[in-house]
Amino acid sequence: MLKVLRPVITRILTPVTAALARTPVTPNALTILGTIGVSACALTLFPTGHLFWGVVGCTLFVLLDMLDGQLARVKGTTGKFGAFLDSTLDRVADAAVFSGLAVWFVLRGDDKVLAGVALFCLVAGALVSYAKARAEGLGIRCDVGFAERTERLLIALVATGLSGLGVPYVLPVGLWLLAGASAFTFGQRVLAVRKAATATGAGPSAAVRDSGSDPVPPAAGGTN
Numbered sequence: 001m002l003k004v005l006r007p008v009i010t011r012i013l014t015p016v017t018a019a020l021a022r023t024p025v026t027p028n029a030l031t032i033l034g035t036i037g038v039s040a041c042a043l044t045l046f047p048t049g050h051l052f053w054g055v056v057g058c059t060l061f062v063l064l065d066m067l068d069g070q071l072a073r074v075k076g077t078t079g080k081f082g083a084f085l086d087s088t089l090d091r092v093a094d095a096a097v098f099s100g101l102a103v104w105f106v107l108r109g110d111d112k113v114l115a116g117v118a119l120f121c122l123v124a125g126a127l128v129s130y131a132k133a134r135a136e137g138l139g140i141r142c143d144v145g146f147a148e149r150t151e152r153l154l155i156a157l158v159a160t161g162l163s164g165l166g167v168p169y170v171l172p173v174g175l176w177l178l179a180g181a182s183a184f185t186f187g188q189r190v191l192a193v194r195k196a197a198t199a200t201g202a203g204p205s206a207a208v209r210d211s212g213s214d215p216v217p218p219a220a221g222g223t224n
Contacts, residue, residue, distance in 0.1 A: 013063070013070060017070040047100055135196075
């Protein structure tokens with residue numbers, strides 16, 4: 001959905017990437033630092049009710065994490081492990097954001113339903129990403145989806161930040177919207193893979209079905 005904005009973001013971040021390319025900083029270091037930063041902000045500031053500043057901190061580290069792919073291309077260090085690390089740590093950052101919100105709702109004592117919605121968003125988002133990774137591991141493209149990771153994170157952070165500024169009802173509305181969008185996107189991907197597998201006649205064998213293996217997504221892809 002927001003793929004049209006990525007070229008704009010890339011142009012904005014290009015000067016920063018060029019500066020980092022002249023330093024010993026590695027793409028994997030940016031990935032790890034970004035994940036640690038997002039997790040620290042979400043798990044310390046959200047549970048204590050500092051929603052706006054938590055979002056500011058998370059956003060800064062999310063932008064830092066976005067530089068890793070560009071830096072890898074500039075330095076010529078792209079590879080399968082970097083793609084694997086980036087996709088895996090994205091799940092860690094997502095878990096921190098929604099867990100921090102869930103803890104805040106529980107500590108308030110009157111929002112256990114919204115705590116459950118936040119955890120549902122976390123699980124549904126992980127399923128959306130896993131569906132794509134599993135499909136690509138079986139050789140089936142799965143780029144469809146209304147709410148990929150960028151959209152999910154944007155909705156969550158914008159709603160949380162506005163709530164921190166005192167805008168009423170925006171966080172509950174945002175979380176319920178995100179829950180529905182994530183579930184819908186998961187359904188989109190399941191149906192798309194079923195259609196592609198049926199059309200090609202290349203459905204997974206019994207051995208693949210029963211293996212229970214978790215394929216690593218291709219280096220060029222990543223999971224959203």
